Amino acid sequence: MRPEQPAGRMTARYVGLVAVVLLFAVPVYIYVEPPWRALVARLAAAAVLGVVLLELRSVLARRTGRGGSELDDARRRYAPEPGVPEPFLALMDDVRAAARSRRYFEEVFWPRLTAFTLDPPARPAARSVRRGPSLASLRKVITAIGSQTAIP
Numbered sequence: 001m002r003p004e005q006p007a008g009r010m011t012a013r014y015v016g017l018v019a020v021v022l023l024f025a026v027p028v029y030i031y032v033e034p035p036w037r038a039l040v041a042r043l044a045a046a047a048v049l050g051v052v053l054l055e056l057r058s059v060l061a062r063r064t065g066r067g068g069s070e071l072d073d074a075r076r077r078y079a080p081e082p083g084v085p086e087p088f089l090a091l092m093d094d095v096r097a098a099a100r101s102r103r104y105f106e107e108v109f110w111p112r113l114t115a116f117t118l119d120p121p122a123r124p125a126a127r128s129v130r131r132g133p134s135l136a137s138l139r140k141v142i143t144a145i146g147s148q149t150a151i152p
Helices: 006-033 032-065 068-076 087-099 103-115 135-148
Strands: none
Touching: 006 032, 006 135, 087 135, 103 135
16 A cells, blocks of 8 residues: 555555455365364455555555665665666676576576686585575685686
8 A cells, every 4th residue: 555556556456455365265265164164264354454454554654754674675676876887787686596596597697607717616506406506605606717717
């Protein structure tokens, strides 16, 4: 519920939220046994109420000038400082994507990274099944490649 949004748009958002919750809750409500149906209905109502209360808290925090919580600040994307080169920003996005996705790391980032050197270092280990290597291990590999190559 942002103050700059028109009332119709805000109403449509909440109608959509209720529709999505009902889309999931009604089949579960029909499937479960009668003693559990009240719990399903309460959980669906709690989900909608929870989202509404979070939005209300956010609006109140903005209007009172207190800002938001750390969670609100983390969700917000800030514009980069002026003067930061665009290729550097793209490289930062690539490093983040490589740490998040093992597939991106193996198929996109690692071949690009090893193209800078004739003697590539050992490939860093992934953290889990679907995640790429940690930022610390990526930093070590990039530092090793940077020390091997002299940039003119």
